[in-house]
Amino acid sequence: xxxxxxxxxxxxxxxxxxxxxxxxxxxxxxxxxxxxxxxxxxxxxxxxxxxxxxxxxxxxxxxxxxxxxxxxxxxxxxxxxxxxxxxxxxxxxxxxxxxxxxxxxxxxxxxxxxxxxxxxxxxxxxxxxxxxxxxxxxxxxxxxxxxxxxxxxxxxxxxxxxxxxxxxxxxxxxxxxxxxxxxxxxxxxxxxxxxxxxxxxxxxxxxxxxxxxxxxxxxxxxxxxxxxxxxxxxxxxxxxxxxxxxxxxxxxxxxxxxxxxxxxxxxxxxxxxxxxxxxxxxxxxxxxxxxxxxxxxxxxxxxxxxxxxxxxxxxxxxxxx
Numbered sequence: 336x337x338x339x340x341x342x343x344x345x346x347x348x349x350x351x352x353x354x355x356x357x358x359x360x361x362x363x364x365x366x367x368x369x370x371x372x373x374x375x376x377x378x379x380x381x382x383x384x385x386x387x388x389x390x391x392x393x394x395x396x397x398x399x400x401x402x403x404x405x406x407x408x409x410x411x412x413x414x415x416x417x418x419x420x421x422x423x424x425x426x427x428x429x430x431x432x433x434x435x436x437x438x439x440x441x442x443x444x445x446x447x448x449x450x451x452x453x454x455x456x457x458x459x460x461x462x463x464x465x466x467x468x469x470x471x472x473x474x475x476x477x478x479x480x481x482x483x484x485x486x487x488x489x490x491x492x493x494x495x496x497x498x499x500x501x502x503x504x505x506x507x508x509x510x511x512x513x514x515x516x517x518x519x520x521x522x523x524x525x526x527x528x529x530x531x532x533x534x535x536x537x538x539x540x541x542x543x544x545x546x547x548x549x550x551x552x553x554x555x556x557x558x559x560x561x562x563x564x565x566x567x568x569x570x571x572x573x574x575x576x577x578x579x580x581x582x583x584x585x586x587x588x589x590x591x592x593x594x595x596x597x598x599x600x601x602x603x604x605x606x607x608x609x610x611x612x613x614x615x616x617x618x619x620x621x622x623x624x625x626x627x628x629x630x631x632x633x634x635x636x637x638x639x640x641x642x643x644x645x646x647x648x649x650x651x652x653x654x655x656x
Contacts (some may be wrong), residue, residue: 337656338394338422339638344382347642348395348421349359350635356418362547363403363429369445370399370420372633372641372652374576380642383581385603388416395638396420396654400435400445408435408615410444414614421638423656424612433614438622445628446651447482451617452610454483454543457573457600458490460609462541466491469537473554474545474578476504478628478651481511483543492541496533498550504649511627519546523553530557542572543600548580555585560592568594575600 336355339348344587358364376395378384398412399420409432412426435444454472458464470487474480475497481504487495497508498517499503505516515536517529530553535538539558544551570593589595598604620626629650633641641652 336423337635339344339396339635339642339654340392341380341388341395342392343593344380344388344391346380347639348380349639350637353392353394353422356415356424358426359415361429362415362426363432365401365403365409365420365425365427365432367399367401367420367422367425367656368408368441370396370654370656371446371449372421372590372654373397373449374435375449378641389616390417394419394422394425396422396425398445398449400441406454407432408441410435410448421635421654421656423635426572433611436622438620442630442653442655443621443628443633445653446628447615447621447626448617450477450479450628450651451486451626452613453479453545453575454486455490455613455617456605457543457575457598457610458483458487458541459613460605461573461598461600462543462571464492464541467493468540469494469496471496471498471533471539471554472545473498473540473542473550473620474506474515475499475508475516475535476501476577476649477545477578478649479534479576480545481508481542481649482626482628483545484513485509486620487541489620489625490499494535494537494625495538498530501648507649519550526550526553527557530554534558534579538568539570540568542570544572544574547574547577547583549583550579552583555583555589555593555595558593558595559586559589571596571598573598573600615637640642 476499
């Protein structure tokens, strides 16, 4: 079969022949229809993710959409190594195959779950968002950040502030439900003042952080002390991504003076039941047109070129075998 085969960490996968998968007990063959290309796929291929590939060669792609031998159309993930979803076929545990409503097409079904679940689970399961609370999204111009705005509003957030770097995308976020935006490409002093200004308008209750690194350090400095509020406020920060860097410097004062609570939003920190319970609600929003995601398609044969692309701000690339 043809597949996106990774033979060296730090290099793009190549369109090559790869042995056909053979299922073991409780596994199924999936005939892949679409697989999204995500930041986690690239991090795993670079060797920079905590769940990076340990043995090569492997087929890339953590999740996608396909057809089982009995004709059932499913979203699935967790292919058994060395197989992945960017291939004509893959092999997965039967328990990780989830039926897709007819109203959601293959391309949307492949693109939506990973970024949508990142904010849904963080808001519902981790931060326990309450109706009327204020949400700050760090990384609001990315695919996941744009969905996080829509999902926060759907879940009852009273005010959503989105911070991002891409000026063109930033201008579109009010249409998705953002009540205010912050441009991250400004000097630290001005950026800290922007965070402080929005916090003074309505204190942040929940922060969804796709960036980490320096922008998070500037934010935490802005929230530390400075008499921002008359009474203590819980600020639940859920760290999901590290697009701006994997490490921050965190002062003790930031924790003591701001009511800050830190949580992780990765797959290893959330139980499978919470993930499975979220899928029907994500599918329902997609089927009713209440979630907007910008998508671009690319054939599997062009995966090496697609992998190198950097011109997709706020859009999800989906690979089609």
